[in-house]
């Protein structure tokens with residue numbers, strides 16, 4: 001575990017911009033010859049917090065300048081990264097990323113590759129990626145997640161967070177409530193698929209989700225207490241991922257549904273939908289599957305396992321091709337272990353499922369049921385029907401059936417396939 005890459009300061013509260021400027025000034029004083037920090041924002045985050053932050057930096061004696069993107073749909077892609085680098089010179093300097101997911105990803109990638117540090121000034125409690133050490137970039141019409149840098153510090157002002165657009169706050173809640181299913185899937189992957197697991201991190205991730213579930217009405221009302229609780233949980237989730245060295249503490253089957261729909265919208269040039277809103281819908285589907293697991297006794301599970309036909313490679317590949325189109329080969333390659341399972345491997349997996357059934361039922365019990373998940377999402381202002389995301393019936397169904405092929409991870413969806421749960 002390399003905690004040297006985690007933020008030194010996490011400051012969520014009133015008046016954060018002033019403390020951010022003091023932090024930057026102290027660093028500038030200790031790094032002789034460093035150029036003034038460069039602030040990066042888009043048109044919205046500039047108004048929300050960038051303008052004030054630049055004034056605070058200048059007030060602290062730093063001759064900072066700003067790069068402000070003005071595209072209506074800013075993406076973390078080659079064009080944005082080049083634009084940022086063209087605005088700059090090769091001198092050592094700190095960056096200040098003012099925004100949420102996309103701005104932070106552009107800056108974290110550029111800073112990682114140019115050997116610079118950056119400070120995050122979060123404008124919305126919308127994603128858990130602020131302290132992430134990877135950046136999902138848009139490359140050739142697809143998404144590629146590449147190594148990047150965590151900020152040296154994360155600042156967020158309570159009032160700015162509370163003024164964030166409501167769908168962004170709801171998206172942050174969706175990206176937190178999902179940790180119940182994400183961690184249950186992680187435990188399942190550890191139990192049945194030999195995936196690396198960390199009990200302390202799993203517990204922290206679930207505790208962060210619980211704190212948001214308890215604050216759902218306050219988050220839905222965008223009260224100062226609600227947005228601060230949500231922002232703290234999102235940062236904690238990012239730290240869990242960074243400390244684990246992978247996204248398992250924060251991402252299970254529900255994220256696979258979200259990624260599937262995201263790629264589809266991207267490939268077809270359709271307007272993007274906030275990550276956490278898609279995750280909210282994915283969480284409902286994962287909760288529904290866990291409900292199905294919860295309803296089965298050990299003998300019923302054993303009987304179903306014995307009855308279910310093993311997946312046939314050609315049929316599975318055909319389903320993946322129908323769902324993924326041009327991206328099918330990558331998904332098929334990811335699924336090699338699942339698709340190429342021989343009789344002996346399948347029987348040993350089935351035995352592990354039956355032997356571990358009491359443990360699997362305990363996992364199911366740790367996940368809020370479908371009705372409770374829907375109630376909490378609605379309280380926080382999230383969509384509770386996939387059609388609200390602008391998705392059609394067919395692509396909703398394709399995602400729910402085939403999104404599990406995105407990665408070689410064992411999730412409740414793979415368990416459901418094995419025991420014949422629809």
Ligand SMILES: [Zn+2]
Pocket residue numbers: 128175250251255275279
């Ligand atoms: Zn997420």
